[in-house]
Amino acid sequence: MTGRVTERSLNACLWSIVFLSILAFPRWAVANGSDLPPEVVLQGFVKPEEGRIQLLLRLPLVLLSNFSPPKRGPGYIDLDHIDTTLRQVAAATGRQIELSVDGTTLAPTTRELRLSLLSDRSFASYTSALAHLQGPPLPTGTDLFWNQGFLDLRLEYLAPGPSSNIWIRVNVPELGNRLKLRLEYLPIGEPARSLEIAGDAGWIPLNPRWYDAAWLFVKGGFVNAFAVERFLFILCLVAPFRRFRSLVGVVAAYSALQALTLTAAAQGALADAEIGWLPILSITVFGAAVLVLAIGNLAVPRLRPRYFIASVVGAFAGFGLGRLLTDASPFMGTHPLVAIVAFNIGVALAVVACLVIAFFALRLLFASVLGPLLGVIVLSALLGHASWHWMMDGGREFVRQLAQTPAASFWSGLFVVVPWLIPALLVGIAAYFLPKRFDGVRVPTLLRALHGTPPTEIPSRS
Numbered sequence: 001m002t003g004r005v006t007e008r009s010l011n012a013c014l015w016s017i018v019f020l021s022i023l024a025f026p027r028w029a030v031a032n033g034s035d036l037p038p039e040v041v042l043q044g045f046v047k048p049e050e051g052r053i054q055l056l057l058r059l060p061l062v063l064l065s066n067f068s069p070p071k072r073g074p075g076y077i078d079l080d081h082i083d084t085t086l087r088q089v090a091a092a093t094g095r096q097i098e099l100s101v102d103g104t105t106l107a108p109t110t111r112e113l114r115l116s117l118l119s120d121r122s123f124a125s126y127t128s129a130l131a132h133l134q135g136p137p138l139p140t141g142t143d144l145f146w147n148q149g150f151l152d153l154r155l156e157y158l159a160p161g162p163s164s165n166i167w168i169r170v171n172v173p174e175l176g177n178r179l180k181l182r183l184e185y186l187p188i189g190e191p192a193r194s195l196e197i198a199g200d201a202g203w204i205p206l207n208p209r210w211y212d213a214a215w216l217f218v219k220g221g222f223v224n225a226f227a228v229e230r231f232l233f234i235l236c237l238v239a240p241f242r243r244f245r246s247l248v249g250v251v252a253a254y255s256a257l258q259a260l261t262l263t264a265a266a267q268g269a270l271a272d273a274e275i276g277w278l279p280i281l282s283i284t285v286f287g288a289a290v291l292v293l294a295i296g297n298l299a300v301p302r303l304r305p306r307y308f309i310a311s312v313v314g315a316f317a318g319f320g321l322g323r324l325l326t327d328a329s330p331f332m333g334t335h336p337l338v339a340i341v342a343f344n345i346g347v348a349l350a351v352v353a354c355l356v357i358a359f360f361a362l363r364l365l366f367a368s369v370l371g372p373l374l375g376v377i378v379l380s381a382l383l384g385h386a387s388w389h390w391m392m393d394g395g396r397e398f399v400r401q402l403a404q405t406p407a408a409s410f411w412s413g414l415f416v417v418v419p420w421l422i423p424a425l426l427v428g429i430a431a432y433f434l435p436k437r438f439d440g441v442r443v444p445t446l447l448r449a450l451h452g453t454p455p456t457e458i459p460s461r462s
Helices: 002-023 061-067 083-096 126-133 210-225 228-238 244-266 278-297 304-327 336-370 372-403 407-432 446-451
Strands: 040-049 052-060 097-101 108-117 149-158 166-170 179-185 193-198
Touching: 040 097, 040 126, 040 166, 052 061, 052 083, 052 097, 052 126, 061 083, 061 149, 083 097, 083 108, 083 149, 108 126, 126 149, 166 179, 166 193, 210 304, 210 336, 228 244, 228 278, 228 304, 228 336, 228 372, 244 304, 244 336, 244 407, 278 304, 278 372, 304 336, 304 407, 336 372
Parallel strands: 040 179
Antiparallel strands: 040 052, 052 149, 097 166, 108 149, 179 193
């Protein structure tokens, strides 16, 4: 028996050393975002007509580098011998930017190709872009560098039936979300809509039916809410507690306040305020909340005060998600209410998924590797260290942003934001009066271990 205990203690110590070693890992060693190339932006127009669909595209010439376009002199494109290369590029573009109608992928026909100078502004509208494509090409003696201009093309698709249900996909895996297609959709008899489609977004409906919009925004809400900072917050929130049922209420408070501010922001409640500082403040609040929870995990964690922390953090999280939902409004089509409800459902599903993963991963970790006491200590130290840097970096950026904001604009924006935090305060006050059994069943804590208090559990009927 003694040998088993010694072996288990040794394993726990070794695992704790591994986790704590992560704290000392230099942060610059994993920073590689600065090595990424800038995003590649395409412009386009989609215009359905009777029995066919027109797709006008403008591609930066830098995308032609894999096709080895013929050059002359110091790097000018040889316009006398470029036609074959341009046809190859057009064929590849038709395969990588796909259109479908009612589930049928359409085959494009290349109608026009034109090279354009960097100074050309004909793609400001569909009419001028079409006139440019149908106009004369550049003179063959034009000095056009191979990476300093555009390739413009018109692709035509025969539609098998009514072309109101058009879907588009940008399928360029090697570029992923670094590729952006800024598209203007011009439906028959409806206002034009401008969309920005990332290269890894999959199939996107240009004129979605209600169930298309619902599915699209459920996915969008889930993906955007299932973020690292939100998962770490929930991980630190639930770490010291053993009873899953007790945690549902505090996570429900987090979700409810997030849904409230998300919907308010998406409906324009903050539209008239100058709140460019709000996203930075939200990040700082996330860091501060995780730090407070991590410190509390080492003492005597109670669940009731966490209702207030979760509600405040949920309110700030909703502001950020509301901004994302507003940016995605062109994809709602004629179903904005359906899209907003679906986005909220996706966000709620992401919160539930984070809770389930965090709770059962921690139980598995505590049971098989570190044990409850050492597990909470190591996890809280790790998250506390990370959240300290997270909070300090966000605080410095917030101060810098604040210095660039006029005082009157800041205070007017603050007066718009603060009322949406009042429900979080009310939730915190209500939670204070909950019976003590709502403090939950918690694992042994560091404070108990230091004072030699037996690791008894708090009775709970929740």
